[in-house]
Amino acid sequence: MDETRIAAILQDCERELGERGRVDLKARHFWSAVDSVKRRPELIERYAARIAAIDRQAFLSATPLVFPAGVGRALLVAGTIVGIMLLGAAFALPADPLGGVAFLLGAGALLGATHGLAHLIVGRLSGIQFTHWYSRFPKQPQPGFKVDYASYLRARPTARAWMHASGAIVTKLIPFVLVPVAAAARLPWWTFAILLAIGILQLVTDALFSVRFGDWKKFRRERRIARGELLRS
Structure with missing residues (x-):
């Protein structure tokens, strides 16, 4: 997955969380994007905080x-x-x-x-x-x-x-x-x-x-x- 697609997926998740307060991370391909970031160490620092914020908000809304x-x-x-x-x-x-x-x-x-x-x-x-x-x-x-x-x-x-x-x-x-x-x-x-x-x-x-x-x-x-x-x- 290229970086443009990763950024788009994160943006979709953030938008849905902002609008609905919850998001199905699997359906939004969030975990596929996370897996791609893991496999490209140069992207980790760029996206780590953003991924963590989405993950935490989705977790709190569903738990x-x-x-x-x-x-x-x-x-x-x-x-x-x-x-x-x-x-x-x-x-x-x-x-x-x-x-x-x-x-x-x-x-x-x-x-x-x-x-x-x-x-x-x-x-x-x-x-x-x-x-x-x-x-x-x-x-x-x-x-x-x-x-x-x-x-x-x-x-x-x-x-x-x-x-x-x-x-x-x-x-x-x-x-x-x-x-x-x-x-x-x-x-x-x-x-x-x-x-x-x-x-x-x-x-x-x-x-x-x-x-x-x-x-x-x-x-x-x-x-x-x-x-x-x-x-x-």
């Missing part, structure tokens, strides 16, 4: 539950602390059933909290900022962080890729990492069975769905852009 990113960060840190405390409590409780139940609740808290935190931490280390914490219930009930698209575009494609992958990697590791911890706590067999079942189920769902719709799809997209940059250099 019912939106909070500042700091709220999400605080809640996820609290969830992680609660999860660790429950894991620790399992060592002090009678193993069957209270210890096993506490341990699995702690594992669930860690799974729920660390996915978003991993995105946040890896993104911030890469220079990517986050503006909001949100949920699009019921279509997308799992809360997530909204990136500031200007900082996202300015980050290296490889950094963007690993930011997307980080949450999936952490949540896939947690059930398997916790198996030896459960063994140290001498928990009942069903604790191990549930942990392993969760871990395997996550791997299967990632293989079936995430590579087409979720984090791994975005990871692969950014890796392709990174490879393209490498070939051009």
Whole structure:
């Protein structure tokens, strides 16, 4: 896509947002224009702020539950602390059933909290900022962080890729990492069975769905852009 077409698409999106307060970015070919900008680093600084403004306004108009990113960060840190405390409590409780139940609740808290935190931490280390914490219930009930698209575009494609992958990697590791911890706590067999079942189920769902719709799809997209940059250099 040439630069004239990119500018025209952005202008169309801005006009529709100004007139209607919302816009279907996919229908307006906004994401195709963004992809073209990503593949031409010389255009990023020219269009990053403009793309970010369109993306943010469209996001806010289409998302019912939106909070500042700091709220999400605080809640996820609290969830992680609660999860660790429950894991620790399992060592002090009678193993069957209270210890096993506490341990699995702690594992669930860690799974729920660390996915978003991993995105946040890896993104911030890469220079990517986050503006909001949100949920699009019921279509997308799992809360997530909204990136500031200007900082996202300015980050290296490889950094963007690993930011997307980080949450999936952490949540896939947690059930398997916790198996030896459960063994140290001498928990009942069903604790191990549930942990392993969760871990395997996550791997299967990632293989079936995430590579087409979720984090791994975005990871692969950014890796392709990174490879393209490498070939051009």
